[in-house]
Amino acid sequence: MHQALAALALPEQFDRYLNRLLPAERQAARALHPLLAGLVGVPAPPQALYAAAERARSALAGTLAVVRSPATTVRLVVEPGPGAADELRLARAGLALFGHRLESVTANRLLPAASPDPWLAALADRQREHLEELRGACAETGAGIGGAPHLGRVPRDTDDLALLGVAPPEPAGAVPGEGRADPWTVEDRLAGDGVMLWRLPLPGVRRSDLDLVRREDELVVDVGPFRRILPLPAALRRCTVEGASLRDGELCVRFAPDPGLWPRRT
Structure with missing residues:
Protein backbone atom coordinates (compact mmCIF):
# COMPACT_ATOMS: atom_id res chain seq x y z
CA MET A 1 0.00 0.00 0.00
CA HIS A 2 2.78 2.41 0.93
CA GLN A 3 4.50 1.97 -2.44
CA ALA A 4 1.24 2.62 -4.29
CA LEU A 5 0.55 5.78 -2.32
CA ALA A 6 4.12 7.00 -2.79
CA ALA A 7 3.56 6.70 -6.55
CA LEU A 8 0.99 9.50 -6.28
CA ALA A 9 3.87 11.82 -5.34
CA LEU A 10 6.01 10.97 -8.40
CA PRO A 11 4.53 13.58 -10.81
CA GLU A 12 5.13 16.39 -8.29
CA GLN A 13 8.64 15.12 -7.55
CA PHE A 14 9.54 14.89 -11.22
CA ASP A 15 8.20 18.39 -11.85
CA ARG A 16 10.30 19.68 -8.94
CA TYR A 17 13.46 18.02 -10.26
CA LEU A 18 12.88 19.53 -13.70
CA ASN A 19 12.46 23.00 -12.24
CA ARG A 20 15.63 22.65 -10.17
CA LEU A 21 17.78 21.29 -13.00
CA LEU A 22 16.48 23.47 -15.82
CA PRO A 23 14.49 26.41 -14.42
CA ALA A 24 12.60 28.49 -16.94
CA GLU A 25 14.34 31.62 -15.61
CA ARG A 26 17.71 30.27 -16.72
CA GLN A 27 16.41 29.68 -20.22
CA ALA A 28 15.10 33.26 -20.37
CA ALA A 29 18.45 34.61 -19.15
CA ARG A 30 20.24 32.53 -21.75
CA ALA A 31 18.06 33.97 -24.50
CA LEU A 32 18.59 37.53 -23.31
CA HIS A 33 22.32 37.14 -22.68
CA PRO A 34 23.83 34.63 -25.12
CA LEU A 35 27.34 35.54 -23.94
CA LEU A 36 26.50 35.10 -20.24
CA ALA A 37 27.87 31.57 -20.04
CA GLY A 38 31.18 32.64 -21.53
CA LEU A 39 31.48 35.63 -19.23
CA VAL A 40 30.70 33.62 -16.11
CA GLY A 41 32.82 30.71 -17.19
CA VAL A 42 30.03 28.15 -16.79
CA PRO A 43 28.73 26.46 -19.95
CA ALA A 44 24.99 26.87 -20.44
CA PRO A 45 22.88 23.76 -21.10
CA PRO A 46 22.17 23.24 -24.80
CA GLN A 47 18.84 24.39 -26.16
CA ALA A 48 17.86 20.78 -26.85
CA LEU A 49 17.74 20.11 -23.10
CA TYR A 50 15.33 22.98 -22.55
CA ALA A 51 13.16 21.70 -25.38
CA ALA A 52 13.12 18.23 -23.83
CA ALA A 53 12.25 19.72 -20.45
CA GLU A 54 9.33 21.64 -21.96
CA ARG A 55 8.01 18.46 -23.56
CA ALA A 56 8.27 16.68 -20.22
CA ARG A 57 6.47 19.53 -18.45
CA SER A 58 3.72 19.42 -21.04
CA ALA A 59 3.30 15.67 -20.58
CA LEU A 60 3.28 16.10 -16.79
CA ALA A 61 0.68 18.86 -16.84
CA GLY A 62 -2.24 16.51 -17.46
CA THR A 63 -1.15 14.08 -14.74
CA LEU A 64 -0.59 16.87 -12.23
CA ALA A 65 -4.01 18.34 -13.03
CA VAL A 66 -5.68 15.00 -12.20
CA VAL A 67 -3.63 14.36 -9.06
CA ARG A 68 -4.19 17.90 -7.74
CA SER A 69 -7.87 18.16 -8.66
CA PRO A 70 -10.28 18.66 -5.72
CA ALA A 71 -12.51 16.06 -7.40
CA THR A 72 -9.83 13.35 -7.20
CA THR A 73 -10.20 10.92 -4.30
CA VAL A 74 -8.44 7.71 -3.29
CA ARG A 75 -9.87 4.23 -2.75
CA LEU A 76 -7.72 1.78 -0.77
CA VAL A 77 -7.78 -2.03 -0.75
CA VAL A 78 -6.76 -3.53 2.60
CA GLU A 79 -6.68 -7.12 3.82
CA PRO A 80 -8.03 -7.38 7.39
CA GLY A 81 -5.29 -8.67 9.63
CA PRO A 82 -2.91 -7.70 12.44
CA GLY A 83 -1.82 -4.11 11.99
CA ALA A 84 -4.29 -3.35 9.17
CA ALA A 85 -5.98 -0.55 11.13
CA ASP A 86 -2.60 1.01 11.91
CA GLU A 87 -1.59 0.75 8.24
CA LEU A 88 -4.80 2.52 7.31
CA ARG A 89 -4.09 5.25 9.88
CA LEU A 90 -0.61 5.82 8.44
CA ALA A 91 -1.92 5.73 4.87
CA ARG A 92 -4.51 8.35 5.77
CA ALA A 93 -1.75 10.59 7.19
CA GLY A 94 0.35 10.05 4.06
CA LEU A 95 -2.59 10.98 1.85
CA ALA A 96 -3.17 14.13 3.90
CA LEU A 97 0.51 15.03 3.51
CA PHE A 98 -0.04 15.23 -0.25
CA GLY A 99 -3.49 16.79 0.06
CA HIS A 100 -5.53 13.76 -1.05
CA ARG A 101 -8.84 12.63 0.41
CA LEU A 102 -9.61 9.01 1.26
CA GLU A 103 -12.98 8.13 -0.23
CA SER A 104 -13.40 4.44 0.60
CA VAL A 105 -11.72 1.25 1.78
CA THR A 106 -12.30 -2.25 0.41
CA ALA A 107 -11.64 -5.11 2.82
CA ASN A 108 -10.11 -7.77 0.58
CA ARG A 109 -10.02 -11.60 0.70
CA LEU A 110 -12.83 -11.98 3.22
CA LEU A 111 -13.43 -15.53 4.43
CA PRO A 112 -16.97 -16.97 4.74
CA ALA A 113 -18.52 -16.53 8.16
CA ALA A 114 -19.41 -20.21 8.48
CA SER A 115 -17.06 -23.06 7.58
CA PRO A 116 -17.09 -26.80 8.43
CA ASP A 117 -13.32 -26.63 8.83
CA PRO A 118 -12.53 -25.61 12.45
CA TRP A 119 -9.22 -24.01 11.43
CA LEU A 120 -10.87 -21.88 8.73
CA ALA A 121 -13.71 -20.98 11.10
CA ALA A 122 -11.24 -19.76 13.71
CA LEU A 123 -9.33 -17.82 11.06
CA ALA A 124 -12.57 -16.21 9.86
CA ASP A 125 -13.40 -15.21 13.45
CA ARG A 126 -10.03 -13.47 13.84
CA GLN A 127 -10.49 -11.79 10.48
CA ARG A 128 -13.88 -10.41 11.53
CA GLU A 129 -12.23 -8.93 14.63
CA HIS A 130 -9.70 -7.14 12.44
CA LEU A 131 -12.53 -6.09 10.11
CA GLU A 132 -14.27 -4.37 13.02
CA GLU A 133 -11.02 -2.52 13.77
CA LEU A 134 -10.93 -1.37 10.15
CA ARG A 135 -14.55 -0.22 10.38
CA GLY A 136 -13.66 1.81 13.44
CA ALA A 137 -10.68 3.36 11.63
CA CYS A 138 -12.86 4.17 8.62
CA ALA A 139 -15.44 5.82 10.88
CA GLU A 140 -12.70 8.19 12.08
CA THR A 141 -11.72 9.09 8.50
CA GLY A 142 -15.23 9.53 7.13
CA ALA A 143 -14.47 6.91 4.44
CA GLY A 144 -16.92 4.19 3.49
CA ILE A 145 -15.94 0.52 3.68
CA GLY A 146 -16.87 -2.39 1.39
CA GLY A 147 -15.72 -5.99 1.03
CA ALA A 148 -14.46 -8.55 -1.47
CA PRO A 149 -14.57 -12.32 -0.84
CA HIS A 150 -11.63 -14.71 -0.82
CA LEU A 151 -11.77 -16.90 -3.96
CA GLY A 152 -9.26 -19.40 -2.63
CA ARG A 153 -6.84 -18.30 -5.35
CA VAL A 154 -5.45 -15.22 -7.00
CA PRO A 155 -7.99 -13.77 -9.50
CA ARG A 156 -6.91 -14.83 -13.00
CA ASP A 157 -9.32 -13.27 -15.47
CA THR A 158 -12.43 -11.15 -15.89
CA ASP A 159 -14.66 -14.04 -14.82
CA ASP A 160 -12.86 -14.18 -11.48
CA LEU A 161 -13.24 -10.44 -11.10
CA ALA A 162 -16.97 -10.82 -11.68
CA LEU A 163 -17.08 -13.50 -8.97
CA LEU A 164 -15.60 -11.06 -6.48
CA GLY A 165 -18.76 -8.95 -6.60
CA VAL A 166 -17.18 -6.15 -4.60
CA ALA A 167 -19.77 -4.66 -2.28
CA PRO A 168 -20.20 -0.89 -2.51
CA PRO A 169 -18.76 1.07 0.41
CA GLU A 170 -21.03 1.70 3.34
CA PRO A 171 -21.97 5.40 3.34
CA ALA A 172 -19.95 7.61 5.63
CA GLY A 173 -20.00 11.31 6.24
CA ALA A 174 -17.09 13.47 5.18
CA VAL A 175 -14.71 14.54 7.90
CA PRO A 176 -14.63 18.36 8.18
CA GLY A 177 -11.42 19.93 6.96
CA GLU A 178 -10.29 17.04 4.74
CA GLY A 179 -10.14 17.76 1.01
CA ARG A 180 -7.79 18.30 -1.89
CA ALA A 181 -7.66 22.10 -1.73
CA ASP A 182 -4.11 22.98 -0.73
CA PRO A 183 -4.14 22.40 3.04
CA TRP A 184 -1.02 24.47 3.71
Missing part, protein backbone atom coordinates in the same frame (compact mmCIF):
# COMPACT_ATOMS: atom_id res chain seq x y z
CA THR A 185 -2.05 27.82 5.12
CA VAL A 186 0.11 30.66 6.45
CA GLU A 187 -1.18 32.61 9.43
CA ASP A 188 0.37 36.01 10.16
CA ARG A 189 0.84 36.54 13.89
CA LEU A 190 3.67 39.03 13.64
CA ALA A 191 1.75 41.80 15.34
CA GLY A 192 0.84 39.78 18.43
CA ASP A 193 3.34 36.91 18.80
CA GLY A 194 6.12 37.94 16.41
CA VAL A 195 5.81 34.74 14.38
CA MET A 196 4.16 33.34 11.27
CA LEU A 197 2.53 29.91 11.37
CA TRP A 198 2.48 27.35 8.56
CA ARG A 199 -0.26 24.79 9.15
CA LEU A 200 -0.87 21.36 7.64
CA PRO A 201 -3.68 19.00 8.68
CA LEU A 202 -2.23 15.50 9.24
CA PRO A 203 -5.12 13.45 10.67
CA GLY A 204 -4.02 10.18 12.20
CA VAL A 205 -0.32 11.02 12.39
CA ARG A 206 1.67 10.37 15.56
CA ARG A 207 4.76 12.21 16.74
CA SER A 208 6.79 9.03 16.26
CA ASP A 209 5.79 9.03 12.56
CA LEU A 210 6.77 12.64 11.97
CA ASP A 211 10.06 14.27 11.06
CA LEU A 212 10.76 17.60 9.38
CA VAL A 213 13.77 19.71 8.51
CA ARG A 214 14.33 22.98 6.72
CA ARG A 215 16.68 22.80 3.74
CA GLU A 216 17.42 26.24 2.32
CA ASP A 217 14.11 27.44 0.81
CA GLU A 218 12.33 24.11 1.27
CA LEU A 219 10.66 22.22 4.09
CA VAL A 220 11.14 18.43 4.06
CA VAL A 221 8.30 16.62 5.84
CA ASP A 222 8.43 12.88 6.55
CA VAL A 223 5.37 10.97 7.73
CA GLY A 224 6.37 7.35 8.24
CA PRO A 225 7.51 6.08 4.82
CA PHE A 226 6.14 9.14 2.99
CA ARG A 227 8.10 12.28 2.19
CA ARG A 228 7.08 15.59 0.69
CA ILE A 229 9.43 18.47 -0.13
CA LEU A 230 7.65 21.80 -0.17
CA PRO A 231 9.01 25.13 -1.36
CA LEU A 232 8.56 27.79 1.29
CA PRO A 233 6.28 30.72 0.49
CA ALA A 234 8.22 33.88 -0.29
CA ALA A 235 7.53 35.46 3.12
CA LEU A 236 8.75 32.39 5.03
CA ARG A 237 12.01 32.20 3.07
CA ARG A 238 13.07 35.34 4.93
CA CYS A 239 12.36 33.70 8.28
CA THR A 240 14.01 31.20 10.58
CA VAL A 241 12.24 28.15 11.99
CA GLU A 242 11.42 28.68 15.66
CA GLY A 243 9.81 25.31 16.29
CA ALA A 244 6.94 23.01 15.41
CA SER A 245 4.09 21.26 17.19
CA LEU A 246 1.58 18.52 16.43
CA ARG A 247 -1.82 18.93 18.05
CA ASP A 248 -5.19 17.42 17.21
CA GLY A 249 -3.95 16.05 13.90
CA GLU A 250 -2.43 19.34 12.70
CA LEU A 251 1.23 20.17 12.18
CA CYS A 252 2.07 23.79 12.96
CA VAL A 253 5.52 25.18 12.08
CA ARG A 254 6.53 28.52 13.61
CA PHE A 255 8.67 31.00 11.67
CA ALA A 256 10.27 34.19 13.02
CA PRO A 257 11.51 37.01 10.76
CA ASP A 258 15.25 37.02 10.10
CA PRO A 259 16.37 40.59 10.97
CA GLY A 260 18.98 40.49 8.22
CA LEU A 261 16.39 39.67 5.52
CA TRP A 262 13.12 41.12 6.80
CA PRO A 263 12.31 44.70 5.78
CA ARG A 264 12.38 47.17 8.62
CA ARG A 265 9.12 48.78 9.63
CA THR A 266 9.03 52.55 9.72
Whole structure:
Protein backbone atom coordinates (compact mmCIF):
# COMPACT_ATOMS: atom_id res chain seq x y z
CA MET A 1 0.00 0.00 0.00
CA HIS A 2 2.78 2.41 0.93
CA GLN A 3 4.50 1.97 -2.44
CA ALA A 4 1.24 2.62 -4.29
CA LEU A 5 0.55 5.78 -2.32
CA ALA A 6 4.12 7.00 -2.79
CA ALA A 7 3.56 6.70 -6.55
CA LEU A 8 0.99 9.50 -6.28
CA ALA A 9 3.87 11.82 -5.34
CA LEU A 10 6.01 10.97 -8.40
CA PRO A 11 4.53 13.58 -10.81
CA GLU A 12 5.13 16.39 -8.29
CA GLN A 13 8.64 15.12 -7.55
CA PHE A 14 9.54 14.89 -11.22
CA ASP A 15 8.20 18.39 -11.85
CA ARG A 16 10.30 19.68 -8.94
CA TYR A 17 13.46 18.02 -10.26
CA LEU A 18 12.88 19.53 -13.70
CA ASN A 19 12.46 23.00 -12.24
CA ARG A 20 15.63 22.65 -10.17
CA LEU A 21 17.78 21.29 -13.00
CA LEU A 22 16.48 23.47 -15.82
CA PRO A 23 14.49 26.41 -14.42
CA ALA A 24 12.60 28.49 -16.94
CA GLU A 25 14.34 31.62 -15.61
CA ARG A 26 17.71 30.27 -16.72
CA GLN A 27 16.41 29.68 -20.22
CA ALA A 28 15.10 33.26 -20.37
CA ALA A 29 18.45 34.61 -19.15
CA ARG A 30 20.24 32.53 -21.75
CA ALA A 31 18.06 33.97 -24.50
CA LEU A 32 18.59 37.53 -23.31
CA HIS A 33 22.32 37.14 -22.68
CA PRO A 34 23.83 34.63 -25.12
CA LEU A 35 27.34 35.54 -23.94
CA LEU A 36 26.50 35.10 -20.24
CA ALA A 37 27.87 31.57 -20.04
CA GLY A 38 31.18 32.64 -21.53
CA LEU A 39 31.48 35.63 -19.23
CA VAL A 40 30.70 33.62 -16.11
CA GLY A 41 32.82 30.71 -17.19
CA VAL A 42 30.03 28.15 -16.79
CA PRO A 43 28.73 26.46 -19.95
CA ALA A 44 24.99 26.87 -20.44
CA PRO A 45 22.88 23.76 -21.10
CA PRO A 46 22.17 23.24 -24.80
CA GLN A 47 18.84 24.39 -26.16
CA ALA A 48 17.86 20.78 -26.85
CA LEU A 49 17.74 20.11 -23.10
CA TYR A 50 15.33 22.98 -22.55
CA ALA A 51 13.16 21.70 -25.38
CA ALA A 52 13.12 18.23 -23.83
CA ALA A 53 12.25 19.72 -20.45
CA GLU A 54 9.33 21.64 -21.96
CA ARG A 55 8.01 18.46 -23.56
CA ALA A 56 8.27 16.68 -20.22
CA ARG A 57 6.47 19.53 -18.45
CA SER A 58 3.72 19.42 -21.04
CA ALA A 59 3.30 15.67 -20.58
CA LEU A 60 3.28 16.10 -16.79
CA ALA A 61 0.68 18.86 -16.84
CA GLY A 62 -2.24 16.51 -17.46
CA THR A 63 -1.15 14.08 -14.74
CA LEU A 64 -0.59 16.87 -12.23
CA ALA A 65 -4.01 18.34 -13.03
CA VAL A 66 -5.68 15.00 -12.20
CA VAL A 67 -3.63 14.36 -9.06
CA ARG A 68 -4.19 17.90 -7.74
CA SER A 69 -7.87 18.16 -8.66
CA PRO A 70 -10.28 18.66 -5.72
CA ALA A 71 -12.51 16.06 -7.40
CA THR A 72 -9.83 13.35 -7.20
CA THR A 73 -10.20 10.92 -4.30
CA VAL A 74 -8.44 7.71 -3.29
CA ARG A 75 -9.87 4.23 -2.75
CA LEU A 76 -7.72 1.78 -0.77
CA VAL A 77 -7.78 -2.03 -0.75
CA VAL A 78 -6.76 -3.53 2.60
CA GLU A 79 -6.68 -7.12 3.82
CA PRO A 80 -8.03 -7.38 7.39
CA GLY A 81 -5.29 -8.67 9.63
CA PRO A 82 -2.91 -7.70 12.44
CA GLY A 83 -1.82 -4.11 11.99
CA ALA A 84 -4.29 -3.35 9.17
CA ALA A 85 -5.98 -0.55 11.13
CA ASP A 86 -2.60 1.01 11.91
CA GLU A 87 -1.59 0.75 8.24
CA LEU A 88 -4.80 2.52 7.31
CA ARG A 89 -4.09 5.25 9.88
CA LEU A 90 -0.61 5.82 8.44
CA ALA A 91 -1.92 5.73 4.87
CA ARG A 92 -4.51 8.35 5.77
CA ALA A 93 -1.75 10.59 7.19
CA GLY A 94 0.35 10.05 4.06
CA LEU A 95 -2.59 10.98 1.85
CA ALA A 96 -3.17 14.13 3.90
CA LEU A 97 0.51 15.03 3.51
CA PHE A 98 -0.04 15.23 -0.25
CA GLY A 99 -3.49 16.79 0.06
CA HIS A 100 -5.53 13.76 -1.05
CA ARG A 101 -8.84 12.63 0.41
CA LEU A 102 -9.61 9.01 1.26
CA GLU A 103 -12.98 8.13 -0.23
CA SER A 104 -13.40 4.44 0.60
CA VAL A 105 -11.72 1.25 1.78
CA THR A 106 -12.30 -2.25 0.41
CA ALA A 107 -11.64 -5.11 2.82
CA ASN A 108 -10.11 -7.77 0.58
CA ARG A 109 -10.02 -11.60 0.70
CA LEU A 110 -12.83 -11.98 3.22
CA LEU A 111 -13.43 -15.53 4.43
CA PRO A 112 -16.97 -16.97 4.74
CA ALA A 113 -18.52 -16.53 8.16
CA ALA A 114 -19.41 -20.21 8.48
CA SER A 115 -17.06 -23.06 7.58
CA PRO A 116 -17.09 -26.80 8.43
CA ASP A 117 -13.32 -26.63 8.83
CA PRO A 118 -12.53 -25.61 12.45
CA TRP A 119 -9.22 -24.01 11.43
CA LEU A 120 -10.87 -21.88 8.73
CA ALA A 121 -13.71 -20.98 11.10
CA ALA A 122 -11.24 -19.76 13.71
CA LEU A 123 -9.33 -17.82 11.06
CA ALA A 124 -12.57 -16.21 9.86
CA ASP A 125 -13.40 -15.21 13.45
CA ARG A 126 -10.03 -13.47 13.84
CA GLN A 127 -10.49 -11.79 10.48
CA ARG A 128 -13.88 -10.41 11.53
CA GLU A 129 -12.23 -8.93 14.63
CA HIS A 130 -9.70 -7.14 12.44
CA LEU A 131 -12.53 -6.09 10.11
CA GLU A 132 -14.27 -4.37 13.02
CA GLU A 133 -11.02 -2.52 13.77
CA LEU A 134 -10.93 -1.37 10.15
CA ARG A 135 -14.55 -0.22 10.38
CA GLY A 136 -13.66 1.81 13.44
CA ALA A 137 -10.68 3.36 11.63
CA CYS A 138 -12.86 4.17 8.62
CA ALA A 139 -15.44 5.82 10.88
CA GLU A 140 -12.70 8.19 12.08
CA THR A 141 -11.72 9.09 8.50
CA GLY A 142 -15.23 9.53 7.13
CA ALA A 143 -14.47 6.91 4.44
CA GLY A 144 -16.92 4.19 3.49
CA ILE A 145 -15.94 0.52 3.68
CA GLY A 146 -16.87 -2.39 1.39
CA GLY A 147 -15.72 -5.99 1.03
CA ALA A 148 -14.46 -8.55 -1.47
CA PRO A 149 -14.57 -12.32 -0.84
CA HIS A 150 -11.63 -14.71 -0.82
CA LEU A 151 -11.77 -16.90 -3.96
CA GLY A 152 -9.26 -19.40 -2.63
CA ARG A 153 -6.84 -18.30 -5.35
CA VAL A 154 -5.45 -15.22 -7.00
CA PRO A 155 -7.99 -13.77 -9.50
CA ARG A 156 -6.91 -14.83 -13.00
CA ASP A 157 -9.32 -13.27 -15.47
CA THR A 158 -12.43 -11.15 -15.89
CA ASP A 159 -14.66 -14.04 -14.82
CA ASP A 160 -12.86 -14.18 -11.48
CA LEU A 161 -13.24 -10.44 -11.10
CA ALA A 162 -16.97 -10.82 -11.68
CA LEU A 163 -17.08 -13.50 -8.97
CA LEU A 164 -15.60 -11.06 -6.48
CA GLY A 165 -18.76 -8.95 -6.60
CA VAL A 166 -17.18 -6.15 -4.60
CA ALA A 167 -19.77 -4.66 -2.28
CA PRO A 168 -20.20 -0.89 -2.51
CA PRO A 169 -18.76 1.07 0.41
CA GLU A 170 -21.03 1.70 3.34
CA PRO A 171 -21.97 5.40 3.34
CA ALA A 172 -19.95 7.61 5.63
CA GLY A 173 -20.00 11.31 6.24
CA ALA A 174 -17.09 13.47 5.18
CA VAL A 175 -14.71 14.54 7.90
CA PRO A 176 -14.63 18.36 8.18
CA GLY A 177 -11.42 19.93 6.96
CA GLU A 178 -10.29 17.04 4.74
CA GLY A 179 -10.14 17.76 1.01
CA ARG A 180 -7.79 18.30 -1.89
CA ALA A 181 -7.66 22.10 -1.73
CA ASP A 182 -4.11 22.98 -0.73
CA PRO A 183 -4.14 22.40 3.04
CA TRP A 184 -1.02 24.47 3.71
CA THR A 185 -2.05 27.82 5.12
CA VAL A 186 0.11 30.66 6.45
CA GLU A 187 -1.18 32.61 9.43
CA ASP A 188 0.37 36.01 10.16
CA ARG A 189 0.84 36.54 13.89
CA LEU A 190 3.67 39.03 13.64
CA ALA A 191 1.75 41.80 15.34
CA GLY A 192 0.84 39.78 18.43
CA ASP A 193 3.34 36.91 18.80
CA GLY A 194 6.12 37.94 16.41
CA VAL A 195 5.81 34.74 14.38
CA MET A 196 4.16 33.34 11.27
CA LEU A 197 2.53 29.91 11.37
CA TRP A 198 2.48 27.35 8.56
CA ARG A 199 -0.26 24.79 9.15
CA LEU A 200 -0.87 21.36 7.64
CA PRO A 201 -3.68 19.00 8.68
CA LEU A 202 -2.23 15.50 9.24
CA PRO A 203 -5.12 13.45 10.67
CA GLY A 204 -4.02 10.18 12.20
CA VAL A 205 -0.32 11.02 12.39
CA ARG A 206 1.67 10.37 15.56
CA ARG A 207 4.76 12.21 16.74
CA SER A 208 6.79 9.03 16.26
CA ASP A 209 5.79 9.03 12.56
CA LEU A 210 6.77 12.64 11.97
CA ASP A 211 10.06 14.27 11.06
CA LEU A 212 10.76 17.60 9.38
CA VAL A 213 13.77 19.71 8.51
CA ARG A 214 14.33 22.98 6.72
CA ARG A 215 16.68 22.80 3.74
CA GLU A 216 17.42 26.24 2.32
CA ASP A 217 14.11 27.44 0.81
CA GLU A 218 12.33 24.11 1.27
CA LEU A 219 10.66 22.22 4.09
CA VAL A 220 11.14 18.43 4.06
CA VAL A 221 8.30 16.62 5.84
CA ASP A 222 8.43 12.88 6.55
CA VAL A 223 5.37 10.97 7.73
CA GLY A 224 6.37 7.35 8.24
CA PRO A 225 7.51 6.08 4.82
CA PHE A 226 6.14 9.14 2.99
CA ARG A 227 8.10 12.28 2.19
CA ARG A 228 7.08 15.59 0.69
CA ILE A 229 9.43 18.47 -0.13
CA LEU A 230 7.65 21.80 -0.17
CA PRO A 231 9.01 25.13 -1.36
CA LEU A 232 8.56 27.79 1.29
CA PRO A 233 6.28 30.72 0.49
CA ALA A 234 8.22 33.88 -0.29
CA ALA A 235 7.53 35.46 3.12
CA LEU A 236 8.75 32.39 5.03
CA ARG A 237 12.01 32.20 3.07
CA ARG A 238 13.07 35.34 4.93
CA CYS A 239 12.36 33.70 8.28
CA THR A 240 14.01 31.20 10.58
CA VAL A 241 12.24 28.15 11.99
CA GLU A 242 11.42 28.68 15.66
CA GLY A 243 9.81 25.31 16.29
CA ALA A 244 6.94 23.01 15.41
CA SER A 245 4.09 21.26 17.19
CA LEU A 246 1.58 18.52 16.43
CA ARG A 247 -1.82 18.93 18.05
CA ASP A 248 -5.19 17.42 17.21
CA GLY A 249 -3.95 16.05 13.90
CA GLU A 250 -2.43 19.34 12.70
CA LEU A 251 1.23 20.17 12.18
CA CYS A 252 2.07 23.79 12.96
CA VAL A 253 5.52 25.18 12.08
CA ARG A 254 6.53 28.52 13.61
CA PHE A 255 8.67 31.00 11.67
CA ALA A 256 10.27 34.19 13.02
CA PRO A 257 11.51 37.01 10.76
CA ASP A 258 15.25 37.02 10.10
CA PRO A 259 16.37 40.59 10.97
CA GLY A 260 18.98 40.49 8.22
CA LEU A 261 16.39 39.67 5.52
CA TRP A 262 13.12 41.12 6.80
CA PRO A 263 12.31 44.70 5.78
CA ARG A 264 12.38 47.17 8.62
CA ARG A 265 9.12 48.78 9.63
CA THR A 266 9.03 52.55 9.72
